[in-house]
Amino acid sequence: MNIVITSIVILGAIGCLSAVILYFVAKKFKVEQDDRIDQIVEVLPGANCGGCGFAGCQGFATACVKAGSLENKFCPVGGAPVMQKVGSILGVEASEVEPMVAVVRCNGTCANRPKTNTYDGAKNCRIAASHYAGETACGYGCLGFGDCAAACNCGAIKVNPETGIVEIDEELCVGCGACAKACPHNVIEIRKKGLKGRRVYVGCVNKDKGAVARKACKAACIGCGKCEKTCPFGAIKVENNVAYIDFNVCKLCRKCVVECPTGAIKDVNFPTPPVKPAPKPVEEKKTVEEAKPVEPKVEEVKVEEVKVEEVRIEEVKTDTLDNGKKPDAVEQSLF
């Protein structure tokens, strides 16, 4: 009995002593962990895709808290709503970041770019690219074995067996850039999604000289420089025989689309067809510019109905905008 009591006392004493030591050690070496990191991790999507440029969501949260601001930080998966939540946790305003989307800069469909040989190795773009130029005469374009599709966490990329190149579903794409990193030919680019998803870009990355590029693919950029001369905003640069449109400068006027002799410049999500004969591009530009402010749409519809009074309508338009009584004035003038 004595032994039992002794051991209980001794063990109890050791326990108390350890507790005291642990208490002071814990006080002394306390790791300051900001609660906000965990809160931010909670609101992040948890995809751990690395699209933000940090090592997973935890890394992104830590970086946000450390910096104390959201400058140059954006979660492409969660987008603006998530960034607002992160901002409210940190007590700062989330800066507006334009949504981005992946774009395949290759027009090399089976029809445009005929096969010259058959690849028989492992079906992997990176392996094929390290072995040779590819199944066609173009050594720069999409190889079509789907490394990007495998890298995509959102299921936004699919290889179209009919065209032989990959296609991106812009509804699903979050612009994280995993596909662009996976592509050995750097065919995929992350570009601004643009107003209403409207984008103009050069669908070719072939650096060969014009004749060689054209021989390999009917829709190749031949580096002729017509688009560079046509562009009124200086958004297009031709370097190494291939044109590039800077999406920060481009105003989506589509003059270059009309001008391109091979049709290498693509425009997407525009309501009107892009290619018009030479004299018309001025008019085309108008419609695009009108598309930016939201109000004038009412008039646009009516132009079709009453063609003769076109001039008058335009006069009315300026008046109405000044007076601020738009609907009434328009109706009056028309009836």
Place this chain on the structure above:
Amino acid sequence: MKTFKIGGVHPNDSKLSACQPIEVMGLPAKAVIPLSQHIGAPATPVVEKGAHVVVGQLIAQGTGFMSANIHSPYSGTIEKIDNAVDAWGMPCKSIFINVEGDEWDESIDRTDTIVRAFAYTPEEIVKKISDAGIVGLGGACFPTHVKLSIKAPAKADVLIVNGVECEPYLTCDHRLMMEHGEELMIGIKILMKAINVDRAIIGIECNKPDVIKHLTDLSIKHFGIEVCPLKMHYPQGGEKQLIDACIGRQVPSGALPISVGAVVDNVATCYAVYEAVQKNKPLIDRVVTVTGDKMSHPCNLKVRFGTPLKDLIDKAGGLPTEGEYKMIAGGPMMGRSFCNADSPSSKRTSGILILPEDKARRAEEENCIRCGKCIDACPMGLEPYLLSRISEVKNWDLMEEHHVMDCIECGCCLYTCPANRPLLDYIRMGKQTVGGIIRARAQKK
């Protein structure tokens, strides 16, 4: 009979052109000389557009330590220096020459007389080899002068000459040894002097009994050179395998052959060394085997660099007019299939193999059943099925841990796999990536 200890396979050797004497290939009208025909930095052109060149004139200088000179194999005018498309459709900077006549540099001895005596110091020999732009003609094209510049404390005690030619189909080394045995012996003597060793071993596989007999007879007159007949076993021509087979030493993982005191050179390189040192002739041509199961005239051709591959194929009977076929630069095991026959031959081109329709395609890929055949076959003692799998999931750290950098890309795993999995494709990709990571890491330090 001797051979290496780990792994290896035994493909059918199919040496169709073994009895065809070396023929000299005619000159093309236009030639394209690539500036990168070796491992390391591409050479820098030293001639300009419109200049007249003669055979053997230096047209591009090696840049830096790991590079090699390039000499003109033709006489004529330089048309332009521009990008050409290589056999794999990739652009490569090249010198275009309009061939006019066949005028040689006067310092080159073009006679057939065999020059035996030489009295050069090792430094002079290495200098001559470096000037002549000689690279390892076994396939890797490693600049020979770099291999011979042994830095202390490493010291060589034996020269191993690679006459194995374990690749099926290829017979260029076989014919060279038969027809130029005497010159080869002198070339070996020169190399022995250059690295200061008194023993050389020529490793030859037993499927070439005529060569073994011929060279054994010759070696009696050349003190220090011995012929070592080896059992047929692929990949015996690999440096590390050959050292193991000939002298029973194992090169440690990640080390060079010099760490066990051996220097390995191919027979074609030894012959080129003879020509460079004794005849003053730079490396401008080599023997190329052009062969294939359905070719009407498989042959061994002495080809000057820059000749279009199509000309060589036409000489051997031409491409099949119908059906699929596969063109391979090199042998069927380690060679690289190519798609552009209009591209020029280079120092790398040891053979051209045209596989007919029934052999052209790989068999359908199935699931790995973990049978372990690839492990048995791997001559480096690696686990190909595992490496291939972790390369597929891009786990580069784990690949490095599993010694992917030791892989010699011999293709034994792919050859032996009953499920026809593209093991080597994935391992090669992993090796390239891990190599890049290791280099980046070394640069950081």
